[in-house]
Amino acid sequence: DTGVSQDPRHKITKRGQNVTFRCDPISEHNRLYWYRQTLGQGPEFLTYFQNEAQLEKSRLLSDRFSAERPKGSFSTLEIQRTEQGDSAMYLCASSFSMGELFFGEGSRLTVL
């Protein structure tokens, strides 16, 4: 399968714990994006990388959130000291052409 893959697909954690999500983009894509989607809403932009450089970060991303893309390949999104409001689907996407995003299946986070 050569699409965008995300891991884990589902994570259940207790409030206050740290979680990390991984995204493997399509190999020839230099752009990588993280979005968050809650029930009944459209995806909300979180952050974006071009190669290994993080070029944009939403105000939605508090200090508890950090994303990396070492060597411009896979990316990780870490949430520290999780809160119940962090429960959502975290979507990763990659692209080669502006706006034409290829999304993964998402990582669903449930914070108890």
Place this chain on the structure above:
Amino acid sequence: AQKVTQAQTEISVVEKEDVTLDCVYETRDTTYYLFWYKQPPSGELVFLIRRNSFDEQNEISGRYSWNFQKSTSSFNFTITASQVVDSAVYFCALSEARNTDKLIFGTGTRLQVFP
């Protein structure tokens, strides 16, 4: 501020009916891009179309067509002769020239096509 409004929360049609999904956008920029994405029950968003603000020509791709009208800030999507496989949530999105890689999505329209 940029904003995308999809006023139709849910639409139900019977197979073979035509259906139009509405999208209204707000932006101060003169250069911007509009998109439609499909999210089937499996969950993975799929890109359908990108349009720039200087190209108001309507586009047709098979049973899909898009009507872009700058005068009403709308970018509507029509499915002709709908099929059960068209059942999905459809999202309209906008990005501005100063940050083309940041897509702002609407809240989506859930389309249910019944046999």
